[in-house]
Amino acid sequence: MVSVNSKNGNPSSKTKKRKKKNGQSEIPSRFYGVPLPGVKLEELSGTLFVLEGTDGSGRSTQISLLTEWLESEGFAVQTMGLRRSFLVADDIDTLLAENSVTPMTLALMYSTDFFDQLERRILPALRSGLIVLADRYIYTLIARSAVRGIGRDYLHGIYEMALRPDLTFWLNVKPEIAFDREFKKSQTISYWESGRDMSLSNDLFQSFIRYQSLIRREFDYLSQRHGFIEIDGEESVSEVNRVLRKRIASALGIRSTHYKPSHALAHLWR
Amino acid sequence: MATVLLEASTTTRTSIVKPPAPKRQYPGALVVVEGIDGSGKSTQLYLLKRWLEIGGYRIHFTEWNSSPLVKSATRRGKQRRLLTPTTFSLLHAADFADRCERQILPLLHGGYLVLADRYIYTAFARDAARGCSPHWLRNLYSFAPVPDITFYFRAPLDVAVNRIVAGRPKLKYYEAGMDLGISLDRAESFRIFQERILSNYDSMVESDHFVLMDGTVQVNKLQKLMRQVLGEKVELTQFAPKK
DSSP: OHHHHHHHHHHHHHHHHHHHHHHHHHOOTTBSSSOOTTOOGGGOOSEEEEEEOOTTSSHHHHHHHHHHHHHHTTOOEEEEOTTOOTTTHHHHHHHHHHOOOOHHHHHHHHHHHHHHHIIIIIHHHHHTTOEEEEESOHHHHHHHHHTTTOOHHHHHHHGGGSBOOSEEEEEEOOHHHHHHHHHHHHSSOOTTTTTGGGOOOSSHHHHHHHHHHHHHHHHHHHHHHHTOEEEETTSOHHHHHHHHHHHHHHHHTOSOOOOOOOGGGGGGOO | OTTTSOOSOOOOOOOSSOOOOOOOOSSOEEEEEEOSTTSSHHHHHHHHHHHHHHTTOOEEEEETTOOGGGHHHHHHHHHTTOOOHHHHHHHHHHHHHHHIIIIIHHHHHTTOEEEEESOHHHHHHHHHHTTOOHHHHHHHTTTSOOOSEEEEEEOOHHHHHHHHHHHOSSOOTTTTTGGGTSOSSHHHHHHHHHHHHHHHHHTTTTTTTEEEEETTSOHHHHHHHHHHHHHHHSOGGGGSOOO
16 A cells, blocks of 8 residues: 555656746746746736835835835835745844844845745735835845855855846945935934944944945946846936836836825925 | 665666765864654664763764744744745755854864754755755755765655654644645655655765665664764764863
8 A cells, every 4th residue: 555655656746847847948037047836927917126226225215106106007016125024024133133143044034034025925916917016136135145255156046036027226326325314314323234243344434334335336246247227326316216117117008107296205205 | 784884876866966075174073864754863863972972072963953043933934834845945044054154163163073963965855855946955055064974864665654653643734745735644745755855865875975874774783883984984083082
């Protein structure tokens, strides 16, 4: 009886493997490498737009505005970001607070957070034809780990199963400008934003500038490798928003890009 | 000895990624045991550990999945069955990275003999059985130091499965590989899952230089052999107590 069972087990595992191989050869470039197990690309009718940039580059503001604009145009929007998974978001918060965590462990916790959101929230949203706006994506995760000495190839290897965005915007901002904005926002500069775990400088301002410069250099490299759309993030909110709307509108076939924020968001419009 | 050390794997599957080159930049040594549930590996490593402890050697024992780091996440994921093959694998990798960077590597640099109950090959065998790409898994764990000895305990599937099923009233959901949807019957699912893992282990015997140990051999005889192999491959005197 036992040997009968084992024979039943074998063919099914073989068919599974064969299916996967076929899938692999047919995939267009929506994944960087091997696709996630069990994902059928033809089912993904939604669109994924990513906003990348360092701290203080204005990503979150733009996401709020774009969400309102897209909804007014009749598109359903889902957002994602870092540390927003059900699975490990709280655990990462704890790790960051303790700051005894090593770079490799943190990198892998963030990748768990990323894939939990991707598999359980973003892919279902894309299957339902939603627009997904990502406030940061794998690129921030790669950049942060790379400046801490983890190999770029290693990091790209982990994220090779991630979905390639339809468009990736890079809001490029000088670290000095980012510092002003971040300081204005919270009246202080956080431990991680200034990369204090890297012992770059005891002077917090210097530490922030050096750390964000290192991250920016990684973005520069990633931008070339992955074809980011670079936007001058030092422009006014309304100007950056106009450029974003133009590109997104043409990707989605929206004719008019006219938009004026509602009363609720008017304070963001500078 | 020849009766216990089996012939190298009978499988002809070629390994997908080239084996990691063993390199040691530390004075310590790393000895690991691998094998499916019920293969006898933990019993044997326990006995080896006791022998070394009693002898006063500088050793440290570490287990797969022992860090408090991911315990809450793993529990959350398992209770609500939220783990996918990918997140299951990444969580274990994060846990291992924590142990590796804060425990295993410092101890190896500090000249300890480190004994590990399960190591990265557990992830290679088990996560690939869940559908993760073997190539992706090899990259994921490429930061791990290569062991000086990997004892691979191999028992026939029936023997191993019966040992586990007999001692356990109920197999857990992920343990039985129920997330794979192979079978609605837990015992049946467990069996097929273990069979896949076993075949994945077998395919690594040569590429990863496993020392094959026959898990059906009498406990004390197998332990004698294990100590003998350890003595041959690792310079034990460097871990011995100073007189």
